[in-house]
Amino acid sequence: MAAILDRSNIGSQDDFAQLAYSGDYSLLAVQFVPSVTASCNQIDLDLKKIGTPSGNVKVKLYSDNSDAPNIQIGDVSNNVACSGISTSFTYIPFTLSTPIALTSGTKYWIVLDCDYSISTDNNIGWSIDNTTPGYGYKGYGRWNGASWTIIAGTSWVFNFKEYYDSTTYKPTGGAFLYNFI
Numbered sequence: 256m257a258a259i260l261d262r263s264n265i266g267s268q269d270d271f272a273q274l275a276y277s278g279d280y281s282l283l284a285v286q287f288v289p290s291v292t293a294s295c296n297q298i299d300l301d302l303k304k305i306g307t308p309s310g311n312v313k314v315k316l317y318s319d320n321s322d323a324p325n326i327q328i329g330d331v332s333n334n335v336a337c338s339g340i341s342t343s344f345t346y347i348p349f350t351l352s353t354p355i356a357l358t359s360g361t362k363y364w365i366v367l368d369c370d371y372s373i374s375t376d377n378n379i380g381w382s383i384d385n386t387t388p389g390y391g392y393k394g395y396g397r398w399n400g401a402s403w404t405i406i407a408g409t410s411w412v413f414n415f416k417e418y419y420d421s422t423t424y425k426p427t428g429g430a431f432l433y434n435f436i
Contacts, residue, residue: 258296258297258418258419258420258421259418259419259420259421259424260416260417260418261289261290261291261293261295261417261418261419262287262288262289262290262415262416262417263415263416263417264285264384264412264413264414264415265301265414265416266384266386266412266414267384267385267386268301268344268382268383268384268414270382270383270385270411271303271344271380271381271382271383272380272381272383272395272397272413273305273375273378273379273380274312274367274368274369274378274379274380274381275308275369275371275372275373275374275378275379276373276374276375276378277373277375280397280398280399281373281397281398281399281400282366282367282368282396282397282398283366283367283381283395283396283397283398283413284317284324284364284365284366284367284395284396284397284398284403285364285365285395285396285412285413285415286319286322286362286363286364286396287362287363287364287365287415287417288360288361288362288363289357289358289359289360289361289363289417289419290359291359291419291424292356292357292358292359292424293356293357293419293420293421293423293424294354294355294356294357294419294420294423295316295351295354295355295356295357295417295418295419295420296350296351296354296418296419296420297348297349297350297351297416297417297418298314298316298348298349298351298365298415298416298417298418299346299347299348299349299415299416299418300314300346300347300349300365300367300381300413300414300415301344301345301346301347301381301382301413301414301415302340302344302345302346302347302379302380302381302382303340303341303342303343303344303345303379303380303382304337304338304340304341304342304379304380305342305376305377305378305379305380306374306376306377306378307338307377308337308369308371308374308377308378308379309337309338309371309377310336310337310369310370310371311334311335311336311337311369311370311371312334312335312337312340312367312368312369312379313333313334313335313349313367313368313369314349314365314366314367314368315327315329315365315366315368316328316329316355316357316363316364316365316366317363317364317366318363318364319361319362319363319364322362322405322407323364323396323403323405324364324366324396324398324403325364327366328355328363329351329353329355333349333350333352334370335347335349337369337371337379340379344380344382344414346414346416354419354420354423356423357419364396365413365415365417366396366398367379367381381413381414382413382414383395383411383412383413383414384411384412384413384414385411385412395411395412395413
């Protein structure tokens, strides 16, 4: 089962948001739209450790409702220990034990979650590209424990990579290219 890169924002690391920095940041999210109908099997996030957080982080996938995360449709099986995350930004892979079927052209949200306590000194930072984000959606979301706040229309986009399982991709229509030797 090969992981093939579908969507990403791999930009500069101009800024970052801290997961569980305060109650307003208990979850962080970025919207994406897959380019193919296939099953997502991996998400990479550009993260760094701030201080000495204990516990784990994981990724969840949500459906979209009016440009905000709606219902959780799946999560990544592997928890990533905060102790194993570098103090410098590094792409951390989150692998799904069961790939999640996504539809081309449909909005979804990658949500970063943790099991550590809220702390201004010990948490995980997710890098933000606010100079030249290459991905179409501009903005991000944060959860305060009761509702989502969507920071839309800005040039701020979390850096991420979304992959699909090549065995689940089924091309529809179009032309085929043959190379005769």
